[in-house]
Amino acid sequence: MNNFLAQYFLKSFGSLTSPWIRRLSLGGLSLSLALLLITQGVFGGFEKIFKESLQSFNAHLVALNYGNFPEKNLREVLTPEFEKELVSLNPFTYTESLLLSQGKIRGLSLKGLDLKSLDKIKYLKLYNNKLIEVHEIKDIFLNKNSDLPALILGKDLVEALQLKPGQQVKLFRASDLASLDSPRNFQAFVFLGAFETGLKDFDSAFALVDLEVLQSLWPEAGLSQGWEIRLKNPDRALYWQDFFQENEASSLFHWISWQKLNEPILKALRYDRLVFFFIMALVVLVALASLAGFLALMVLERDQDLQLLYFLGVSKSKINRLFERVAFFFSLKALFWALIFGLGVLWLLRYGFWSLSKEVYRVDHVPVELSWSLVLLLVTFSLLLSWLVVRFSLGRIFKKLELQSSKNLVSRSD
Amino acid sequence: MKKNETLLEARGLFKTYAKEGQPLEVLKGVDFSLKVGESVAILGPSGSGKSTLLKILGSLEAPSQGEVYFQGKSLKNFSPETLSQFRNLHMGFVFQFHFLMPMLTAEENVSLPGMIKGLGKREALERARYLLEEVGLKERLDFYPNQLSGGERQRVALARAIFNEAPMILADEPTGNLDREYGQQVFELLLELKTSLGSSLLMVTHNWDLAKQCERRLELREGLLKAI
Numbered sequence: 001m002n003n004f005l006a007q008y009f010l011k012s013f014g015s016l017t018s019p020w021i022r023r024l025s026l027g028g029l030s031l032s033l034a035l036l037l038i039t040q041g042v043f044g045g046f047e048k049i050f051k052e053s054l055q056s057f058n059a060h061l062v063a064l065n066y067g068n069f070p071e072k073n074l075r076e077v078l079t080p081e082f083e084k085e086l087v088s089l090n091p092f093t094y095t096e097s098l099l100l101s102q103g104k105i106r107g108l109s110l111k112g113l114d115l116k117s118l119d120k121i122k123y124l125k126l127y128n129n130k131l132i133e134v135h136e137i138k139d140i141f142l143n144k145n146s147d148l149p150a151l152i153l154g155k156d157l158v159e160a161l162q163l164k165p166g167q168q169v170k171l172f173r174a175s176d177l178a179s180l181d182s183p184r185n186f187q188a189f190v191f192l193g194a195f196e197t198g199l200k201d202f203d204s205a206f207a208l209v210d211l212e213v214l215q216s217l218w219p220e221a222g223l224s225q226g227w228e229i230r231l232k233n234p235d236r237a238l239y240w241q242d243f244f245q246e247n248e249a250s251s252l253f254h255w256i257s258w259q260k261l262n263e264p265i266l267k268a269l270r271y272d273r274l275v276f277f278f279i280m281a282l283v284v285l286v287a288l289a290s291l292a293g294f295l296a297l298m299v300l301e302r303d304q305d306l307q308l309l310y311f312l313g314v315s316k317s318k319i320n321r322l323f324e325r326v327a328f329f330f331s332l333k334a335l336f337w338a339l340i341f342g343l344g345v346l347w348l349l350r351y352g353f354w355s356l357s358k359e360v361y362r363v364d365h366v367p368v369e370l371s372w373s374l375v376l377l378l379v380t381f382s383l384l385l386s387w388l389v390v391r392f393s394l395g396r397i398f399k400k401l402e403l404q405s406s407k408n409l410v411s412r413s414d
Numbered sequence: 415m416k417k418n419e420t421l422l423e424a425r426g427l428f429k430t431y432a433k434e435g436q437p438l439e440v441l442k443g444v445d446f447s448l449k450v451g452e453s454v455a456i457l458g459p460s461g462s463g464k465s466t467l468l469k470i471l472g473s474l475e476a477p478s479q480g481e482v483y484f485q486g487k488s489l490k491n492f493s494p495e496t497l498s499q500f501r502n503l504h505m506g507f508v509f510q511f512h513f514l515m516p517m518l519t520a521e522e523n524v525s526l527p528g529m530i531k532g533l534g535k536r537e538a539l540e541r542a543r544y545l546l547e548e549v550g551l552k553e554r555l556d557f558y559p560n561q562l563s564g565g566e567r568q569r570v571a572l573a574r575a576i577f578n579e580a581p582m583i584l585a586d587e588p589t590g591n592l593d594r595e596y597g598q599q600v601f602e603l604l605l606e607l608k609t610s611l612g613s614s615l616l617m618v619t620h621n622w623d624l625a626k627q628c629e630r631r632l633e634l635r636e637g638l639l640k641a642i
Contacts, residue, residue, distance in 0.1 A: 004535055008517060308513050311474065312574075313502020313530050315495050 005309070006325040009302060025294045026334055032287040033338030033382050034345065036280040040374060041346045043273040045367030049198070050269060054262055057197035059090070059228030060237040062261070063244075064254040074227055077250035082240060087230040090114050091211055094225055095218060097173040099153075099207070101161050108171065109206050110151075112214035141210055146190040149213040154203035158194040167191045171207075173218055187217055198363075226253070234258065281385070288386055292393035295327055299397050306401075320398045327390035328383075335382055339375075346370060421485060421581060421614050422448040422471060428479035429466055440466050441477070442637030450581070453608065453615040455625035457642070458634035464618040465586060467634060471616065472505055472584045473497050502530050506575030506613070508604065510587035513571065514559040520546060520570045521555045527577040545573040549603060565596040569603065576607050583608055585617040589624065601627065 063074055071091065078086070093112040098105055141150050148168065153161075163169065171187050189209070197203055231237055237257035244250040259266060299306065306319055314322070348354070352365035427444040430437050440463035448454055458464045469475040471482060473489050482489045484504065492500060506527075514523045521542040528538035546555055549569040559567055568588065575583055588604060589597030601624050608615045617628065625631050633642045 004529060008515065011517060304513065305515050308515065309526075309530070310498070311472075311501065311507050312527050313498045313500075313505075315498035317495070318498070 003325070005322055006329055009298065009305075009323070009326045010329050021294060021297065025291050026330070026337070028290055029284075029287040029331070029334035029386075030337040030341060032280070032284045033335055033378075034342035036277070036284055036382070037338060037342035037370075037375070037378055038345050038349075039276045039280050040273070040378065041342075041368045041370040042349065042366055043269075043276060044369035044371075044374070045350075046361075047269050047273065048369040049363055049367045050265075053198040054258055055234045057199065057202050058258050058261065059092075060231045060234040060258050061229040061240055062226055062256045063229065063250075064226040064256065066254060067252055069252055071227070073252060077244070077247070077252070082243075085231050085233065085236065085240075087232055088228075090228040090230075092226060092228050093211060093214060095173060095214070097171045097207075099157075099161075100170040100172060101163065101167075104161055106157060106161070107205060108157075110171070110173075110214065111206060111208050112211035113208055114211045140192050148188050148190045149209065149217065150192045151189045151207045151209045152193045152195055153191065153208075154206045155194040155196040156200065156204035157206075158191075160204070163191050165191060165193055281381075284382060284385060285389070288389040291327065291330065291386070292389055295323060295390065295394060296397050298326070299323065299394075299401065303401075316398060316401075320394055323394050323398075324387075324390055327394070328387065331383060331386040331390075335379060338382075339379075343370075417449070417451045417612070419450050420447050421450045421452075422446075422616075423483040423486075424471060424477075424480065425483070426480035427467070427470060427477045427482070429463070429470065429475075430478045439637060441470075443480070444634075444637070444639045446471070446632075446639055448582070448614050448616055451609075451612050451614055452630065453605065453617070453628040454630045454632060455617045455619055455628040456632050456634055456639070457619060457622070457625055460620075462634045463637060464634050467639075468584055468586055468616070468618050472507065473501055502527060503578055504580050504582060506578070506580040506583040508568075508571055508575045508583065508585040508588045510590040514567055514574075516559055519556045519558055520551060520562065523559070523570055524573045524577060527574060531578055541577065542573070545577060546570070548607075549573050565592055565600060568592060568600050572600070572604055572607060576611060576613070579611050579613070581613050583613050583615045585615065585619075587619055587621075588617065589621065590619075597621075597624075 065074075071089075074089075091114045095110045095112075097108050097110050099108045140152075145166070151169070151171075153163065161169075167190070168188050169191050171189060172185055173187070195203075195208065231240070238259045241255045241257035241260060244253070244255040309319060309322075310316065346368045349366040350368040354366050355364055356366060424444060424446040427441050427446075428439070429441040430439045432438070444467060446467075456464050456467065466475070470477050473482070473484075473492075476490075484500070489497065489500070514520075515526070518526075521539055524542035524545055525533075525535070525538035528541055529535060533541075543555055546552060546569075549572055551566060551569055551573075554562060554566060554570075557566075559570070562570065568591070572588075575585075583604070585604065589601050592600060604615070605627065607613075615628070617624070619625055631642050632639050
C-alpha cells in the first residue's frame with residue numbers, strides 16, 4: 001500500500017498547482033548534490049596531483065645522518081618487514097650554490113644523488129631534448145661528451161636561463177677551505193637536461209648532480225647528509241617514521257616522512273576540502289529546506305486525499321510515514337540525476353573539457369579523483385541528511401494537520 | 415453476529431465546540447443503537463449536528479462525553495492505530511461528493527481499502543474489478559474520476575465502501591449530488607449491496623423520500639435524537 005500510494009503522491013505532486021514546482025524542487029536538489037560530488041572530485045584530483053608531485057621528487061622517508069655514519073649503520077637498523085616495503089635507498093646531500101650562465105645569476109640548491117640507485121626512482125619526469133625516463137638519467141650522466149662534471153636542472157630554471165643540453169654553466173660555492181675569490185670556489189658543469197616535478201619550488205631552484213662528483217668537488221659537504229628512502233606504499237611512511245623514531249637502535253638517525261615534511265600544506269589541502277564539503281552540504285541543506293516546503297505544499301494540496309485515507313483506515317502516523325517514503329523516492333530520484341549530472345561533468349573535466357594554465361596549476365585540465373567509496377559516502381550522507389530534514393519537517397506539518405475534524409468530506413449536509 | 419443483535423451503541427454522547435471563545439454544545443446526551451442488518455436514517459436541519467454525530471459514531475472524532483460501543487466493546491480505549499484499523503475493517507463510508515482520488519483509476523480507487531488492509535495490489539485490483547462489475551461499471555475499470563459521470567463516480571464510491579465487507583456502512587447524503595431519478599437508483603443499489611452483505615446502514619440525509627426507505631428514522635434536534 002505504502003509504495004503504491006507513495007508513487008501516487010509523487011506522481012500527482014504539483015498537478016493541482018504547477019508541475020514546475022516539482023521540477024524546480026527536483027532540479028534544485030539534484031544540482032546541489034551534483035555540486036557536492038563535483039567539488040569533492042575536483043578537490044580530490046588536485047590533492048592527488050599535489051601528493052604525486054611531492055612523492056615523485058621528495059623521498060617518502062628520509063633518514064638524516066647527523067653523525068656522518070656510513071650506510072652499513074643504517075642497514076643494521078632496518079627490520080626485515082621494512083626491507084619488504086623498501087623500493088630504494090639513496091644517499092644524498094644538499095648544498096647551496098650560485099649558478100652563473102650568460103651573465104645571469106640564480107640561487108641554487110644542489111642535490112647530490114647516488115647514480116647507482118637512481119634507476120629505482122619511478123616518478124620523476126625528465127627532459128633532454130625529448131622526455132626521458134628516470135632510468136635513462138644514469139646513462140646520460142655516464143655518456144656525456146665532456147670531461148666536465150654534469151648536472152641536470154629544474155625545468156623552470158632551464159626555461160628562465162634558456163639553456164640547451166651540452167651547454168656549460170658555472171657554479172659558485174663558498175668553501176671553508178679556500179678564500180672567497182679562490183678559483184676553487186668556482187666549478188664549471190655541463191648541462192645535460194631538465195627535470196620536471198610540477199612543483200615550482202623544485203623546478204625553479206634545484207639541480208641534480210652525481211653524489212660522488214659533488215663530494216669530490218666539495219668534500220666539506222660531508223659523506224652524505226642522509227638517505228632518501230622510497231617505499232612501495234608511500235602512505236605508510238608516517239608509520240615507519242614513528243616506528244624508527246621510537247626504536248632506540250635507529251636513534252643514530254633522524255627520521256622524517258614526506259607527510260611530516262609537508263604537514264602544513266597537506267593539512268591546508270584537507271582543510272580546504274573539508275570547508276568546501278561543508279559549504280556544499282549547506283547548499284544541499286538549503287535545497288532540502290525547499291523540498292520540505294514543497295512537501296508541506298503537497299500535504300496542503302492533497303489535504304482531501306489525506307482525509308479520505310484517514311477515513312478509509314490509514315492512521316495519521318502512517319500517513320506521515322507515507323510522506324516520508326514519498327520524500328525518500330523524491331530524494332532517490334534527485335540523487336540519480338545528481339549522479340548522472342555530477343559524474344558527467346567530472347568525466348568532461350577529466351578528459352580536458354576545461355583547460356587550465358599548466359604554468360599555474362601544473363596540469364592542463366581539471367584533475368579529478370573520485371573513488372567509489374567516496375561516492376557511496378556522499379550518497380549515504382545525502383540520503384541521511386534528506387531523511388533527517390524530511391522527518392523533522394513532516395513531523396511539524398502533521399502535528400498541526402487536523403484530519404479528523406476536517407469539514408471537507410462529511411459536513412456539507414450539516 | 416446474528417440479525418437483530420446490537421452492532422453499534424452510543425450512550426450519553428455530548429459534543430462541545432469552542433466558537434469565538436464561547437462553548438457551543440452540539441450534542442446534549444445522545445443515545446443511539448444500531449442492530450445488525452438494520453438501516454437507520456438520521457434527519458435534521460442544517461447545523462443540527464448530524465455530521466458530527468456521524469463522525470463520532472464512525473470513530474473519526476471523539477465525543478466530549480459519553481461512549482460508543484461496537485459489538486459491545488468501547489472505542490474509547492482504542493489507540494489511534496487500532497482505531498484506524500477498526501475503521502478500515504468495520505466501516506464503509508459513502509459521502510455526498512464521491513471523493514475519489516483524481517489520479518487513480520476507478521479500479522485503483524476501489525482497491526484502496528484492500529491495500530490499506532494489507533492485500534497485495536494484484537489481489538486488491540482483482541476484487542475491485544469484481545465489485546465494479548457488481549455496480550454496473552464493468553466498462554469503466556480504467557477510467558479516471560474526471561472521465562466518469564456523477565452517478566458513475568458515486569457507484570465507484572459505493573464499491574469502495576463495501577470492499578472489505580464492512581458490517582457497517584455510514585453514508586452522508588449519498589445521493590445529495592445526483593438528480594432525483596439517478597439518486598434513487600444509486601440508493602437502491604446501496605440498499606441492495608447492504609442486504610447482500612448483511613451490513614447495517616446509518617445514513618444522514620435531508621431527503622425524506624430516501625429516509626422513508628430505511629427501517630428506522632431519527633431526527634436530531636437541539637442536540638437530542640428522537641424517533642419519528
